[in-house]
Amino acid sequence: MTAVSFTTIAQPNPRALVLIEVPESVVAKLEAGKRVPVRVVLNGVDYRSTIAIYGGRYYLPARKEICEKAKLVPGGRARVSLEVDAAPRTVKVPADLAGALAAAKLRSGFDAFSFSHRKEFVDWITSAKRAETRAARIPKVVAQVRAKRGAASTR
Numbered sequence: 001m002t003a004v005s006f007t008t009i010a011q012p013n014p015r016a017l018v019l020i021e022v023p024e025s026v027v028a029k030l031e032a033g034k035r036v037p038v039r040v041v042l043n044g045v046d047y048r049s050t051i052a053i054y055g056g057r058y059y060l061p062a063r064k065e066i067c068e069k070a071k072l073v074p075g076g077r078a079r080v081s082l083e084v085d086a087a088p089r090t091v092k093v094p095a096d097l098a099g100a101l102a103a104a105k106l107r108s109g110f111d112a113f114s115f116s117h118r119k120e121f122v123d124w125i126t127s128a129k130r131a132e133t134r135a136a137r138i139p140k141v142v143a144q145v146r147a148k149r150g151a152a153s154t155r
């Protein structure tokens with residue numbers, strides 16, 4: 001699949017990210033449906049994302065870290081290139097978290113979360129500056145996985 005490029009204005013969003021509106025014609029050119037996993041190049045910065053639909057319009061989220069690298073601010077011009085991303089989305093789970101999930105028999109529950117949720121959990125664990133903080137975060141992730149699994153089993 002070849003890349004599809006366009007230029008747009010970055011939209012502010014209260015969730016510490018910027019939204020990039022994707023024209024419907026661009027989504028159609030990707031020929032992969034509406035919620036398309038894509039490889040994005042935003043002002044020269046490469047990342048993976050999924051096109052989302054809000055209020056009948058198509059958007060790409062760009063987190064604060066991406067915007068800083070891309071030198072993009074709300075209201076700023078965004079040069080965007082997209083291509084369908086068919087590669088599997090995997091997250092390398094650190095050994096200490098994997099062990100805690102296995103001990104609680106929750107690894108399959110963790111793996112059932114979306115890629116972005118699993119990545120957020122792992123990033124939260126690995127971003128801890130102190131070993132004590134990291135160790136305290138692991139049971140919190142296990143508890144969240146347990147709570148989600150319990151909610152799913154009651155449906």
